[in-house]
Structure formats: C-alpha cells, structure tokens
Amino acid sequence: MQKEEEEEEEEEEMEMEMDWGKHTLISNSMEAAIYRAAIAGDIDGLTTALQQDPELNLLNQLTPRDDTILHIAARLGHHHLAEHIQSCCPDLFKSKNYNNDHPLHLAAAGGHLSIVQSLSTIAGGHPSGRETEAEQEVLNVINGKNKQGNTPLHMAVKAHQYEVAELLFKRPGSALISCSLNLEKKSPLYMAAEAGHEGLFELMMKFVASNVDAQNMLKDGQPLLHVAITRRNMVVLGIALKYVPSLMDAHDRRGRRSLSYAASRGYVDGVCYILDRFIGCTYKRDGNGSYPIHEASSKGHIEVVKEFLQRFSDSKELLNRQGQNILHVAAKSGKANIVSYILKAPELEMLINDTDQDGNTPLLLATKKAHVEIVSILTWDKRVRLEIKNGEGFTALDAALNYRGTTRSIREMLFTALKEDIAPRGQPKxxxxxxxxxxxxxxxxxxxxxxxxxxxxxxxxxxxxxxxxxYDDSETHKxxxxxxxxxxxxxxxxxxxxxxxxxxxxxxxxxxxxxxxxxx
Missing domain, CATH: 1.10.287 (Helix Hairpins)
Incomplete structure (x- = not known):
C-alpha cells in the first residue's frame, strides 16, 4: 500500500514538472534585435532585423507582458516607428497586452498626440469596401477597456493629457465614452471634474446636456456634483448645474443629495449657490431620512446652519426620520458650538425640550452618547427640563447612571454634570x-x-x-x-x-x- 502511494506521488511530481515545462515554453520573448529597435525607435534597425530573418512575423513578437512592438512604440512616443509598423501590420493596433491595453491606451496615457491621431483613424491598407468595417474596428479600440475598466479617454484624463483627451472625445462616434464607467465607477467626465480641468469638463457637459443616453449612464456612477463640492470648485459646480440641473437629485452611498453633501462638508459658498438656484431643495428629505440642515448640524458647521435659518426660518422645525430636530442631532453628535448657538437664540427656544419619536430630549441623547460637555451646557440652562422621561421611562439622570461605557470616569462626570441633588430620576429602584x-x-x-x-x-x-x-539672635534683629x-x-x-x-x-x-x- 505504501509503495503504491509513493508511486502515485512520483507520478504527480512528474506531471507538475511537465506542466511547469509547458509554462516555460509558452512564455513570450521578443527577438532581441526587434526589441532593441522598438525601444530606440529605430526604423532602420527594425527593417534590417526583418530582412535577416524573413520568417519573422511582427504579430507574433511579444514581450513577457504581451506587449507588441506597437505597444512599445506607442508607450515611448516613437511616432515614425508607429506609422511604419502600422503600414507593415495594419491589424496590430487591435492587439492587447496582459492588462488588456491596446496600443492606443498607452499612447493616450503618455500624451503622444500624433500617435493617438494615427491610431484613432482608419488604418491604411484595407481592400476596397472594408472602410466601414475598419471604421468599426477603430471605434472598438477607442471604446476598449482594460482590466481596470479604463478606456483610452480614461487614461488620458487620468494622466492629465487634456489635449489628447479632447482629440479622443471629438472623434466622431466616440463622445459617449465620456460617461463610460470604469471599475471605480468613475467616468472621464467625473475624472475631469475631479482634476478641475474646466475647459474639457464643459466640453463634455455640453454633449451630456443634449444626450439622454449620456445622462442615464451618469446615474450609475459617483455623483458628479459631489466631486465639485469636495474640491470646492465653484466653476465646475456651476458648469454642471448649468447644463444638467437634474444632477442636483443624485444621491451618494449615504443617500445624500448635493445640497446635503455640501452642508455636511461645511461648504458655505456651495450651499449658497445651490440655494440661490434651487430654493425647494431645502425641504427635500434625503435617502437617509435627514434634511440638509441636519447634516450641517451633525457636523458642527455653524455658518451653514445660520445660512439655512436666515433664509428659511421655518427650517428649524424640520425633523429627520427619527423625529429629531437640529438640536437633537447636534447634541447626539457632540457639537457644542451648535448647541450653544441654539440656546442663545430666543427664536429657537422651542427646540430645547422637544422630544423625538422615542421620547428623547436633546439632553437625554447627549447623556446616552456620553457627551459630557453637551450635558454640562444643557444642564446649566434653566429652561432645560431635567425631569422629562423618554419612552422607556428614563430621565437624563437614569441614562447617566445606566451608562455602560468602558470608561467609568465618564459615567461619573455625567452624573456630576446633571447635578444629582436636583436632577430627578424616573426609575429609582x-x-x-x-x-x-x-x-x-x-x-x-x-x-x-x-x-x-x-x-x-x-x-x-x-x-x-x-x-x-x-533666626537672628542679635538685639537689633532678634x-x-x-x-x-x-x-x-x-x-x-x-x-x-x-x-x-x-x-x-x-x-x-x-x-x-x-x-x-x-x-x-
């Protein structure tokens, strides 16, 4: 039995060695003379190498990374060599390397405008009647995606090669690529906004404004306005809203529209710009159940909160999905600046003892979240009612004593902040x-x-x-x-x-x- 097992193991090892041998044999290796000519951009060297060995086929010459000689020429910007290769092998522009990059991908990333120009036009040498077929093949290459989902246009914008990007975008039949998404859910349009290239971005937005398919493609990607808000680029924000106002309603992963996102980032200028153009969006609840003013309050952006209250005084009454006002949200998030501002504003007094759908006051929420500073600020205000119970019958003092955090001192600090001698309890037993x-x-x-x-x-x-x-014992200074x-x-x-x-x-x-x- 043992002998049979040993024989089986030997056979498996032999099979593995044979498989490794096969793998080694199929590993690509370009002829040294051709590789040197490609790296140097030497047309004469390439011609000499081909004449010395007429059986050499350029289509079969691949590097270990599956790059063809055209890939090398395109990456290094050897324009004359690339044209010579295309004239010898018109179909080589369709080849892909290990990363599924066409030569056009590499030329676009390198900003080699002349090579991009030649690779994105119909290659010569096609028989009569094949012009339409050749045109389609070129479009397939322009639309082609590598393993990261990037088209040549993605590569150009990512590398900040905007002249190349404009050339590819203006290529007849290829403008829709500007909205094509890669694996990161980013389109070239999004990447142009991210990079802040306003000219290219506006050129693409004009196309999107007149193309329904392009607008539908943008719905699946990352929100376009959010990147302008993140970069605080008012020009990009203005261009986007000028051509496609419907982008205002795009949600991010947390369900936030553009106004809420700007509020959460504390981008006052962006908030004002959007409010000037879209008044009603203040009263639109986001997918996460909050309003824009709640997002600003939860992040402590007091200037944004003031802007909302100044423009829309009744926005103080807006409640999120949990029935919480802006003071609830600020207290729960530990934003002392917002809490102090609300307590000092007489017109916001109605919020102080307001309860959410679970019966929690701002004080109760701050106590539950162990925000000692907020608890202290609220308890020093005589208008705050300490005896209010939530739906479970707990007062703020109960919540402090039942705090189960890992740090014992926090519970003691909460207990002290609530002035135990005057704060009532709801469930003393x-x-x-x-x-x-x-x-x-x-x-x-x-x-x-x-x-x-x-x-x-x-x-x-x-x-x-x-x-x-x-001490001195003398008579004078005793x-x-x-x-x-x-x-x-x-x-x-x-x-x-x-x-x-x-x-x-x-x-x-x-x-x-x-x-x-x-x-x-």
Missing amino acids: TIETEKNSTLEAYKDRINTFLLVATIIITVTFAAGITVPGG GMALMVKKSAFQVFVIANALAMYSSIIVAVLLIWAQLGDLNL
Whole structure:
C-alpha cells in the first residue's frame, strides 16, 4: 500500500514538472534585435532585423507582458516607428497586452498626440469596401477597456493629457465614452471634474446636456456634483448645474443629495449657490431620512446652519426620520458650538425640550452618547427640563447612571454634570445600585484628595515655622530669619505660603463635598 502511494506521488511530481515545462515554453520573448529597435525607435534597425530573418512575423513578437512592438512604440512616443509598423501590420493596433491595453491606451496615457491621431483613424491598407468595417474596428479600440475598466479617454484624463483627451472625445462616434464607467465607477467626465480641468469638463457637459443616453449612464456612477463640492470648485459646480440641473437629485452611498453633501462638508459658498438656484431643495428629505440642515448640524458647521435659518426660518422645525430636530442631532453628535448657538437664540427656544419619536430630549441623547460637555451646557440652562422621561421611562439622570461605557470616569462626570441633588430620576429602584456605586466612587476619591491636602498643610506649616538658616539672635534683629534678604529664600516663603493656604481651602471644600455636595 505504501509503495503504491509513493508511486502515485512520483507520478504527480512528474506531471507538475511537465506542466511547469509547458509554462516555460509558452512564455513570450521578443527577438532581441526587434526589441532593441522598438525601444530606440529605430526604423532602420527594425527593417534590417526583418530582412535577416524573413520568417519573422511582427504579430507574433511579444514581450513577457504581451506587449507588441506597437505597444512599445506607442508607450515611448516613437511616432515614425508607429506609422511604419502600422503600414507593415495594419491589424496590430487591435492587439492587447496582459492588462488588456491596446496600443492606443498607452499612447493616450503618455500624451503622444500624433500617435493617438494615427491610431484613432482608419488604418491604411484595407481592400476596397472594408472602410466601414475598419471604421468599426477603430471605434472598438477607442471604446476598449482594460482590466481596470479604463478606456483610452480614461487614461488620458487620468494622466492629465487634456489635449489628447479632447482629440479622443471629438472623434466622431466616440463622445459617449465620456460617461463610460470604469471599475471605480468613475467616468472621464467625473475624472475631469475631479482634476478641475474646466475647459474639457464643459466640453463634455455640453454633449451630456443634449444626450439622454449620456445622462442615464451618469446615474450609475459617483455623483458628479459631489466631486465639485469636495474640491470646492465653484466653476465646475456651476458648469454642471448649468447644463444638467437634474444632477442636483443624485444621491451618494449615504443617500445624500448635493445640497446635503455640501452642508455636511461645511461648504458655505456651495450651499449658497445651490440655494440661490434651487430654493425647494431645502425641504427635500434625503435617502437617509435627514434634511440638509441636519447634516450641517451633525457636523458642527455653524455658518451653514445660520445660512439655512436666515433664509428659511421655518427650517428649524424640520425633523429627520427619527423625529429629531437640529438640536437633537447636534447634541447626539457632540457639537457644542451648535448647541450653544441654539440656546442663545430666543427664536429657537422651542427646540430645547422637544422630544423625538422615542421620547428623547436633546439632553437625554447627549447623556446616552456620553457627551459630557453637551450635558454640562444643557444642564446649566434653566429652561432645560431635567425631569422629562423618554419612552422607556428614563430621565437624563437614569441614562447617566445606566451608562455602560468602558470608561467609568465618564459615567461619573455625567452624573456630576446633571447635578444629582436636583436632577430627578424616573426609575429609582432600577438604578439605586448604580447611584450608590457612583457615590462611593466619589467618596473614595474625595478621601484620597483630602489625605494629600492634609499632608501638604502639615509639611508647609512645619516649613514655615522652622525656616531654612534659622533666626537672628542679635538685639537689633532678634527673631528675624537670617536669609531674609536672599531672593531664593523669598521665593521659598511665597511658594510655601501659597501651597499651605490653597491646601487649606481645598481641604475645606473636600470636607464640604463629603457632606453631600458632589459638585464641589
């Protein structure tokens, strides 16, 4: 049995060696003379190599990366060599390398305008009657995509070769490629907007405006206006809305339209531009259930929030899908600047104790999310009602005591911010243990501080009585410190006095806190 297994293993190893041998044999390798001629752009060298071996076929000459000699000439910009190769092998322009790149892809990426011009026109040498067929073959190459889904036009725009890009775009029958998506869901039009090339972008947008198919193709890609907003390019934004206003309603992955996206980015100029042209979009709810003003509030962009409230005063009443106003969203997101602004605006007072669909006030949401600063800001405002319960019967204090975060000190800080002596509880029985544990934790900390303060008082008092250097026993200056005129001694006395008196004050406050006032 063992012998049979060993024989089987030997056979498998032999098969693997044979397969490896086959792989080695089929590995491509271009003739050295032809490769050198292609790299150097040497037409004479290529001609000589072909004359020395008439059986050589340029179609079969491939590098290990499956590049043909035309790929090499196109990549390196050898225009005269590329024309010579096309005249010898008219069909070589259709060849692909390992990445599915045509020679046109490489020429476009390299910005070799003359080669792109020759490769994107009908190659010569076709019999009469094949002009239409040849034209279609050229269009297939122009529309051809490599493994990344990029067309030659993608390659040109990506490499910032805009003159080449315009040439390819203006090629009859190929303008629709400007909306073709690669694997990143980006079209050449999108990439032009991303790069900020306004001339090329407007040229493409004019075509899109008059072509329904192009507009439909854009719906599947990344939102065009979003990239203009991200780059804060007002010119690109204006061009896009000028030719295709319907782009305003395009959603991103989070369901945000362009206005909401601009609001979330804090792009005030973009928000104002869109509002000037599309007033009604302020009241359009996004796919994620929010309005533009909610997006600005959640990100803390106060200038954008002010712009919305100034233009549309009733936008303060807008509620997202959870029934939350802008104060709810700001409190939940921990945006103290928005919360402070709303509390200072008398016209926004209605938002302070408003509840969402689960009965949560802004204070409750901030407590649940452990935003201590927000809780502190809200509790210091006398208009905030601490006794309001949510749908579960919890007040803000209940939420603080039931906080299950990993950092214990946050719960204690929330507890302190809510002023335990005046903040009511909704479910005292369920949270009594949490309350007691919090009180005990604070008392332990108070005792530690009190011990340290007492030690400092003792040491500083002793240092004040037994001063360094001793006292003067002479009749004229009896009782005076010997080092009283030394500057270092004077600094010591002042620092020692400050330490002693501040420690006494701290000790008094801590004793007071021990009696029940934890806010101290």
